Amino acid sequence: MKALVDLHNHSCLSPCASLEESPSLIARLARERGLDLVALTDHNSALNCPAFGEACRREALAPLFGIEACSVEEVHVLCIFGSAEEALAFGEELRSLLPELPYDPEKLGDQVVVDADENVLDLPDYFLGSALSIGFDELCAQAAGRGALVIPAHVDRPMFSVGSQLGFLPPGPYDAVESMREPAPELSGGLAAISGSDAHYPEHVARRPTLVELPEGALEPSEAPRLLESLRAALRAGSVRPSWAASPSPRGTP
Amino acid sequence: MLISELASALGLETAQGAFADRAISSGYASDLLSDVMANAKADSVLVTVQAHKNAVAVASLVGIAAIIVCNSRPLPEDMIEAARSEGVAVFRSAESAFEVSGRLWSALKRP
Numbered sequence: 085m086k087a088l089v090d091l092h093n094h095s096c097l098s099p100c101a102s103l104e105e106s107p108s109l110i111a112r113l114a115r116e117r118g119l120d121l122v123a124l125t126d127h128n129s130a131l132n133c134p135a136f137g138e139a140c141r142r143e144a145l146a147p148l149f150g151i152e153a154c155s156v157e158e159v160h161v162l163c164i165f166g167s168a169e170e171a172l173a174f175g176e177e178l179r180s181l182l183p184e185l186p187y188d189p190e191k192l193g194d195q196v197v198v199d200a201d202e203n204v205l206d207l208p209d210y211f212l213g214s215a216l217s218i219g220f221d222e223l224c225a226q227a228a229g230r231g232a233l234v235i236p237a238h239v240d241r242p243m244f245s246v247g248s249q250l251g252f253l254p255p256g257p258y259d260a261v262e263s264m265r266e267p268a269p270e271l272s273g274g275l276a277a278i279s280g281s282d283a284h285y286p287e288h289v290a291r292r293p294t295l296v297e298l299p300e301g302a303l304e305p306s307e308a309p310r311l312l313e314s315l316r317a318a319l320r321a322g323s324v325r326p327s328w329a330a331s332p333s334p335r336g337t338p
Numbered sequence: 339m340l341i342s343e344l345a346s347a348l349g350l351e352t353a354q355g356a357f358a359d360r361a362i363s364s365g366y367a368s369d370l371l372s373d374v375m376a377n378a379k380a381d382s383v384l385v386t387v388q389a390h391k392n393a394v395a396v397a398s399l400v401g402i403a404a405i406i407v408c409n410s411r412p413l414p415e416d417m418i419e420a421a422r423s424e425g426v427a428v429f430r431s432a433e434s435a436f437e438v439s440g441r442l443w444s445a446l447k448r449p
Contacts, residue, residue, distance in 0.1 A: 251371035
């Protein structure tokens with residue numbers, strides 16, 4: 085079956101994302117805009133993943149639970165798990181790698197942990213947007229060791245990417261790369277390239293999904309424990325069509 | 339100025355000292371290796387905080403003679419190994435890229 089997948093979304097926990105962007109709003113907009121499988125990937129934290137799981141359950145949408153981690157070289161990488169618990173455990177590990185920096189929500193943006201009904205549960209008083217005290221290679225190895233999908237984010241962007249920070253993709257345990265356009269071979273490492281919305285505002289949700297060929301029934305709730313591995317197999321097999329490769333829409337807009 | 343004269347001239351710690359000595363022509367300060375690839379010159383010294391083995395690969399590609407890692411950033415073992423096999427000198431400084439670049443500029447301009 086073909087599934088419309090978007091593995092890069094930020095909620096109101098990310099300091100640079102809109103305060104409106106609650107996990108429940110992402111789930112609702114994702115369902116309304118035709119997505120089938122959606123991951124939440126806040127910067128360096130998974131604290132909104134439990135709410136996202138509940139919100140997706142209400143929308144009958146298949147969720148995955150991730151973190152967009154920032155290595156010490158300031159390279160962003162998507163680390164995506166099958167359950168909120170695994171994402172939270174990895175987030176706990178990353179918490180110890182966040183530098184103690186002064187954090188002013190007025191200047192750097194709000195970071196809000198909510199439940200699926202948009203009640204505020206917590207306002208972390210440490211800045212989530214910094215680089216972690218861990219190298220890119222070690223970060224990827226740790227995420228892979230915990231069973232995550234490891235996908236270097238927007239590898240061809242001029243900031244916070246493998247391309248900008250490291251010049252080219254070093255060897256590593258990646259399942260795919262996320263890119264804005266068809267990436268050069270030195271940025272893809274020969275892996276499948278996917279698109280992702282990197283949604284920070286409601287209008288961003290579902291703007292750059294990837295079409296993925298998944299086994300029939302892979303998105304059923306009963307298949308949830310196997311969903312991550314089904315997706316990994318599809319990525320590794322290159323059974324993907326990123327948004328830049330999609331056929332032009334009737335209106336001629338990408 | 340020769341690569342071998344850098345450590346004493348700038349007060350650097352030598353992290354990887356297996357290199358063929360040669361003259362340094364200029365310096366380049368940047369933490370974005372994409373920018374280094376595009377703009378750094380051969381036989382220059384790279385002043386950076388980007389302590390990753392890809393910095394060595396880029397240095398080798400461009401012909402950079404030496405890398406100075408600033409702010410006492412930890413140097414990954416695989417970076418040092420890569421530098422040893424490529425013959426790229428790696429130094430480390432407790433100072434910032436601004437301070438190190440200032441010292442390097444003065445040292446290179448001195449007749």
